[in-house]
Each structure stands twice: as structure tokens, then as C-alpha cells.
Amino acid sequence: MKRPHDMGGDQTDTPVRSEPLEHADGVFDQPWHADALALTLACGALGQWNLDISRHARECLAPEDYRTFTYYEKWIAALADLLVERGVISQMELSGETPPAQSDLSSRALKPSEVAAVLSRGGPTNRDTDTSPAFSIDDSVLTRDAGNKLVAGGHTRLPSYAAQKIGRIVAHHGAHVFPDAHAHGLGEMPQHLYSVAFKAIDLWPDVANSEDKVILDLWEPYLGVPV
Amino acid sequence: MPHDHHDHPHTDLPSEPSLRVKALESLLLQKQLINRDALDEIIDTYQNKIGPQNGAKLVAMAWTDQSLKQALLDDPMPVLQQLGFYGRQGEHMKIVENTDDLHNLVVCTLCSCYPWPLLGIPPSWYKSDAYRARAVREPRKVLSEFGVDLPQATKVRVWDSTAEIRYLVLPQRPAGTEGWDIPQLQKIVTRNAMIGTEILPPQNGTLESGEA
Numbered sequence: 426m427k428r429p430h431d432m433g434g435d436q437t438d439t440p441v442r443s444e445p446l447e448h449a450d451g452v453f454d455q456p457w458h459a460d461a462l463a464l465t466l467a468c469g470a471l472g473q474w475n476l477d478i479s480r481h482a483r484e485c486l487a488p489e490d491y492r493t494f495t496y497y498e499k500w501i502a503a504l505a506d507l508l509v510e511r512g513v514i515s516q517m518e519l520s521g522e523t524p525p526a527q528s529d530l531s532s533r534a535l536k537p538s539e540v541a542a543v544l545s546r547g548g549p550t551n552r553d554t555d556t557s558p559a560f561s562i563d564d565s566v567l568t569r570d571a572g573n574k575l576v577a578g579g580h581t582r583l584p585s586y587a588a589q590k591i592g593r594i595v596a597h598h599g600a601h602v603f604p605d606a607h608a609h610g611l612g613e614m615p616q617h618l619y620s621v622a623f624k625a626i627d628l629w630p631d632v633a634n635s636e637d638k639v640i641l642d643l644w645e646p647y648l649g650v651p652v
Numbered sequence: 653m654p655h656d657h658h659d660h661p662h663t664d665l666p667s668e669p670s671l672r673v674k675a676l677e678s679l680l681l682q683k684q685l686i687n688r689d690a691l692d693e694i695i696d697t698y699q700n701k702i703g704p705q706n707g708a709k710l711v712a713m714a715w716t717d718q719s720l721k722q723a724l725l726d727d728p729m730p731v732l733q734q735l736g737f738y739g740r741q742g743e744h745m746k747i748v749e750n751t752d753d754l755h756n757l758v759v760c761t762l763c764s765c766y767p768w769p770l771l772g773i774p775p776s777w778y779k780s781d782a783y784r785a786r787a788v789r790e791p792r793k794v795l796s797e798f799g800v801d802l803p804q805a806t807k808v809r810v811w812d813s814t815a816e817i818r819y820l821v822l823p824q825r826p827a828g829t830e831g832w833d834i835p836q837l838q839k840i841v842t843r844n845a846m847i848g849t850e851i852l853p854p855q856n857g858t859l860e861s862g863e864a
Contacts, residue, residue: 433761433812435785441777441794452699452773457670459699462773463691464677471685480763487660496764496779498669502662505676509661518679520664531684540693544702545739547769550816582814584761586788598744601815618815625808633792637808642815 427585429491430484431571434586434629461497465504470535470543473511477608481580482507552615554600559617559645564594566621567651568643573605580608583647587639590627591651595640596620603644617645703772704843706737707820710770711846712837714747715825724822725749732769742769742818748811749822750848755802756809757795757848758819759787765813767820771843778847788812798849821848828855 453459469479482503486494494502508514513530517523535543560566571588573579582604598618606614625637665672680686710732714721723731724747732738732745745767748756760766761784766774777783786794791808795801802808811819823845829837844850 430762432781432785433759433787434789435781436789437782437785439780439782439786440797441780441783441786442797452703453695454776455670457673459695460673460677460691462698463694464673464680464686466694467686467690468680483763490660495669496776498672501669501673501676502660502665505662505665505672506660508676508680513685514679514683516661516664518683519661519676525679525682528683528685534685534687535690536687537689537693540690540697543740544694544697545736547738547740547743549743551744582762584812584814586761587812598815598817604815618817620817622809629789633790634804634808637791637810639788639810639812641812642817644815 427571428484429488431585433584455497458497461501461504465500466544467535468504468508468513470539471513471530471533473513473530474507475607476548477580477602477604479503479507480604481608482510484580550602551598552600552602552613554615554617556600556617558597558619560594560597560619560648562594562597565591565651566594566619566648567591568621568647569649573609574646575605575611576609579605581605583643584641586628587621587623587641587643590623592621592623592627592641594619595622598642601644603646605644605646619643619645619648621648698768698773702739702769704770704841704846705838706772707767707770707843707846708838708841709834710735710737710820711822711841712834714822715829715837716834721822737769739769741765742767744817745770745820746811746817747820747822748809750824750851752824753806754809755795755800755806755848755851756811756819756821757787757791758811758813758821759784760813761785761788762814765816765818767818770820771846775843795849798844800849800851821846823850823852826852826854 483499509516518525568588568590571583571585573581600615601618603614603616620640621643622638622640625632626635665675714724728745728747750756764774764779788810791810842850845852
């Protein structure tokens, strides 16, 4: 079943409004938005989860919450859920039923002097591999159905709108960490990553221009050979 | 039922979002798992140090140096590392060039992936359900809402950021900027132009540095 975050191609007439000009350079609409972002990054530095786990936590919000929460509400809710799930804080501490206890992780708390280095270091996801890529530039490919094949209902980065569609390989990026595994404690399981171009007319019934294309970055396990 | 609402710990937090953030922050501070000065340093970084001005400088440099532009289109990472435009959410960049025949538009339909080291934190509309849903399906209609009406002869390429590759659009250099230097040029390069939702308008050519 398609989950709410997988919204590419959903039909809606809601206009995409650019913010009013006076906010064009505002980075955060509200001070608590800035705090939500900073808290999320600082807690990430505790090293108890990775980016794929963090994305999956947001996707696991109740569908009703995902649809009604604003952007940073999703972040903060998912962060609270993750902190409890990973045992960094307890549900009793969160609800105020017990006082905050000492944490073994406090020595890992991000220090002001470390922020610049952590943000500029980033986290590259390309990995060495011994396997040869199954596909070459210009190959035609057929995407499989959407959904995680390693963990039922798990995290995946193949959007529903591009599932079971024919596309063409336009770039090969080497092997990258595979989110379908990495989000679930199954290791990095690096897989070849490709940019795959789909003709808009192969994705949508009504297309304004038959020359238009949509390009997605897809891992090899998402791809097969068209029959 | 794994997705039952009441299984989620966050429901123990206050419902008002700003109080919810405060409650979580307060707990984490008491447990000494975060440091308020570090949070402020993160906020200051994305409010004042890393933002679209980085991307604008890169675009201006590409417009004035053909070999640099080619290097950015072929393999941008060595150049970006050298310029210090590297970091979180910009580990694997690809620069896509707009031409008379081709218009590029960047989206992340599954979440909000965005090239942070070059553009900072994404604007609200980029993270909106409407943009995520519609950009891949009806990009020309979305573009027209931003005032960009593309001729049929111009092909659209929508890049959905489904992996860790991050995309930056290299906009076309507008007419009337001949002879401008990098500081002049970078002032007219907008964030939206580097996402693909704006085409930079022709300049009248009489602007002096600092008055753009």
C-alpha cells in the first residue's frame, strides 16, 4: 500500500505558492523551526541511527499525522519516536513520569567547536564494490514494483509513480549504500546506483509535451530487463 | 499494528509545536545529550553562512569561465571541494545546465532532499505536498505558477532526488550582463533559478556593481 510520503504524481490542484517576497530570504519561518532542525542534527551526532533510519522514522508517522503535521512537526515527532525507540530517552522521561536520568551517551553530545567540522564533513554514501554493474548507459530497464523486498513494509526509495515503468539508464554512479537495508540494521549492502530517465508519456496519462522526461536515481535491485 | 497512532512516543509531548520542541530540548539538555551553544552554532551556520549565496557564486564563476563550467558539468566534486562548497547533503553533486532547448527542475518527491552546501535549507514551497506531488506530473503547470511559461520547443527534465545525488540547476546567463564581473553576476542569481522555478530576466546592462 502506498504510504503518504510517497506523493509524487498525486493529483491535487493545490497551487505551489512561492513565499511572499518579504520572506524570500528567510531561512526559518518560526524560531522553533530552527530549533527543530538543530535538535535533529545534534541528536544525529549521538550516533544512534543513520540518515535512512531517520527518514524511515518520519515515514512511519501515523498517516493522519503525516498528512496534517507541518514539515518541522514531522521532524520533531519522528525525532522523539527515534530517541525512545533507540533507548536514548525513555517514554517515562518524555511523559514526565520519571525525572531525567543520567545518560551514557552524554560524552558524545555535540560541542559547539565540533559543529563546523561535522557539517562540512558530511556523509558520502559511495562505496567500493567488487561487483560489476548489470546495466550500461542507454540500456532500457523495467522498474520492479514499489516496496522493500528485504523488510516487509520497510523503507525504500523507489517511488510508486515510477514502479513497473520502462526507463533508460543515463548515468552510473558506482555503488552506494542501499537504503532498503541501511534503514533496518542490515548493514550498508552497497548496490550500483543509476540515473534512469523516464519519458513523461510513459509515466502519466496526460502529458503537456511528449519530449519531457523525469529522471530518478535508482539502485540496481529496483531494476530489471524489460521483456 | 506498527503504525497505530498511540504507539508513537511523540504523542506524550505537548500538542502545540513550539512547546513540543521546547519540551524535547529541555529533556535532552537535562540529560546533557545536547548543548544549547551547539544548537545555536548549527542555526547560525544555515542562517548566515551556508545559503544560496554559495550557489550564486558558483553559477557566476561558471558563466565567466568556460573550462570551470565544463569541469562542473563533467565532475563537480573536485571543484566544489576546492571552493569549500562541500558538506552535509552535498556529498554527491550534479550540476544540470539550462539551455534554449532544455529546462531543468529539481524536486524530492519522497522527502525534501536538497543541496544544502550550495543552497542552504530548502524553502517551504519546495517541501510542500503540492510541489512534491505535482512537479513530476505537471512541471509546466507548476512552472507557470512561478511565472515561467516555457515554449513547447523547450524540453523539460525533472530530477527527482531519490538517492544521495543532489542537483543544482545552472541557469542561463541573462542578456545584458556582458562584461559583468563575478561579484555583479552573483547578485542576480536567485535560489529559485538554481532549483529551476525561475528564469533570470534580462538586465538593462547599466547596473553598477553594488546597485543590483
